[in-house]
Amino acid sequence: MASDEEEEEYGYFYDDDDAEEDASAGLEQAAAPPPERRADYWAITQESLPTAQKEDLSTVMNLLNVKQHQARALLIHHRWRMDGVYDRLDKGRERMLRDAGIVLQENNIMAATGSTMPWRIMHCNVCFEDIPMGVVLTMDCGHCFCNDCWTQHFYAAVESGKKQIRCMEVKCPAFCDEDHVRRLLSRKYPEMAKRFNRFLLESYLEDNDSVKWCPSAPNCGRAIRVGTGERYCEVECPCSLSFCFNCMAHAHSPCPCTIWEKWNAKRTEGENIKWILANTKSCPKCFKAIEKNGGCNLVRCNCGQCMCWLCGGGTGLDHTWTSIAGHSCNRYKEETRGKTADSSREQMQRYKHYYDRFKIHGDSYGVEKQKLGPTLLERVRLLEADLKRPLTIRDGDWLIRAHRRLLVSRQVLSRSYAFAYYMFGGELRTRPCGRAGLAVARNLFEDQQEQLEQHVERLSELLAGADAAAMPEAEIVQAKQKAVTLVKTVERLCGEMYKCIQDELLTLLVEPMTIAAYRPDGPDKAEELTA
Ligand SMILES: [Zn+2]
Ligand SMILES: [Zn+2]
Ligand SMILES: [Zn+2]
Ligand SMILES: [Zn+2]
Ligand SMILES: [Zn+2]
Ligand SMILES: [Zn+2]
Ligand SMILES: [Zn+2]
Incomplete structure (x- = not known):
């Protein structure tokens, strides 16, 4: 329907200065959103996806002085909502990271030893081999295993679709540094490394409450980010489609999402209901809609009840071409609604009232x-x-x-x-x-x-x-x-x-x-x- 499409035909700016002032001017200004909120809607494409993600990541990395994978884990935990992160800042950095299951680097001797004395031997608790320190890897949490074991661990995790990979140590909650994952995987399984990268990128769209795909069909390929963390808002994608960020239907305010959904489900009935109202009458006994065929104005319902087509009143079966026995309805009577409450017809009439105006x-x-x-x-x-x-x-x-x-x-x-x-x-x-x-x-x-x-x-x-x-x-x-x-x-x-x-x-x-x-x-x- 025409009212569902939105096209940006004109680009112009509203300059309040040249509009005459009147009593409502103050009210408008009070209702206007703060200007910086307006620009907080972004359209992201496949090409700009890394940029969009990096922006949020580096904000958190700088804010909390953490590594990229920790920032990512925190953001995934908060479904990429920056306001969710800001809201918890007062709890303190440690607490916030711990709540998200992030383990910060402890001063561990193993990592230091690995780089200074690569010939030293350590024991890998997964493969039970003795391994030179040069080919082992110590994670932030301090747990150290051989490169081969880590690689297999990463492989299995990515294979099963994980984008956040936990440490191999039993019960260790720490997430593995994604740089390590990428580095080790790409040596032996470059395809898996690519897949892992893709998972990380897609997480920005999938685990993100502030980003949603534009619902245009055919799809325009853009995802929209609402920076304000708002859910109940309407956005216009550069492809010109306006949609509700909450229910993803075409823009529908001031009608709330659930009502709009009901209305649309019912709307298909709209024309049908109009036809019934215009072409049928309700049986006075069973209230089913009856359609008249033929010229005779005495109509008989399937339930057996006869009615006069002129007034809709119940009658007997006895009639001639010109009259129905014991029934006359030529005189105009005030509406007797309520007495013969035909609720389904009234419902339809009520619906038609709103549907007509809507349309x-x-x-x-x-x-x-x-x-x-x-x-x-x-x-x-x-x-x-x-x-x-x-x-x-x-x-x-x-x-x-x-x-x-x-x-x-x-x-x-x-x-x-x-x-x-x-x-x-x-x-x-x-x-x-x-x-x-x-x-x-x-x-x-x-x-x-x-x-x-x-x-x-x-x-x-x-x-x-x-x-x-x-x-x-x-x-x-x-x-x-x-x-x-x-x-x-x-x-x-x-x-x-x-x-x-x-x-x-x-x-x-x-x-x-x-x-x-x-x-x-x-x-x-x-x-x-x-x-
Ligand atoms: Zn091992
Ligand atoms: Zn660990
Ligand atoms: Zn679009
Ligand atoms: Zn909606
Ligand atoms: Zn009937
Ligand atoms: Zn007849
Ligand atoms: Zn009649």
Whole structure:
């Protein structure tokens, strides 16, 4: 569907200076994320993977003064989350390393002896041979075995898929120095050494909560790293796909992940339900949907019950071409809903209400993106080429900017109906104390939704009519002012809706849910990491 795709068509920067100040300006600034967080999304390719990994490794190596394999072990232990490492710094270096199963180098005589007196003989406790010190290896933990035994140990470990190899000594928790592993393996089993290297690199993607593969299909081959350690956020990959970093579906805020998943599962039923509502009636006895065939308005259900097709009421079987015995329904009666509670049909009607709105806004998004977008670009091009006009008039950035916000708010609106369908459908368990709060918060939410809807339509209309290149200067100034004000309002309303959903509504649920923060410009863009 159109609303699911995201393409980066325009690159521009929002310059707050040229936007008129109004009452909502303070609020926006308060809600804006700190600037350094914005740049903390990186796209990693096969080529830049070593660079990405090395960055994190050297940070930890410098921070704790440890070797590379120790830094790696620590990072794998914390699933490569730098914030996890920083959070535990106050425990002290030793404690932190010990918790991760890292043994620091002890002053061991063996290693020293090995380098100064290679002819000395030691006994290897694995092969029980006497070996000259020149061909034995002592690990950080102080355990010493002959090179051949170590090599076989490494071989078996890599063979079985291990990227972290423990010492050979029974019960020694230390991880082997990866430089030693690499060096010994490459002498005898160069293929295994390569495989080991690959394991180490891949660990950065597999054991890493901050890095995920872009879910684009066909796959763009990039992995995205979120440096903030945030889980509930939306990212735009350089391949133009925007996705939710938590559930990996296409971006869906302000609808929470689990609700979005339910909604999509149900969405396939959407058209089906519409058809049932339009073409069938429910049997007054068994409530099954009945389809009419033939011209006669007395219809008989499989359960045996007869009904009048005109009003849906139950009747007897006795009828002529023009009337049903004992039944008349020509007079208009007020809805008798509730008396003949057809709950499944009501459920469908309720679903249709939300589905229609979800789809209408989604379709509008598609048109505004594919038709209005190029139109606006062309108008801006013409306007900017009109050198007879003053520079400030020729600048058409405001149109592009407003258009971008229009697209984002359109999606917010569309998805807000998916959220509302489940939030107010009684299917999600709410806290017992939250029942009263739900009604209040629902009112607030629906007011916001209504207002947002109105302003988004106004913005859409304004942009569709803003043929700036053909407008006199005074009109351009006016249209620009209107657009800037509308954009601000729409932005404020979206922000408030996100806040209402997160703080007022989702908090009422027994199972907590979190949504990504509102970004007026759409999901944060990941930058390509250069190798
Ligand atoms: Zn040995
Ligand atoms: Zn050991
Ligand atoms: Zn991608
Ligand atoms: Zn999600
Ligand atoms: Zn029936
Ligand atoms: Zn008949
Ligand atoms: Zn009737």
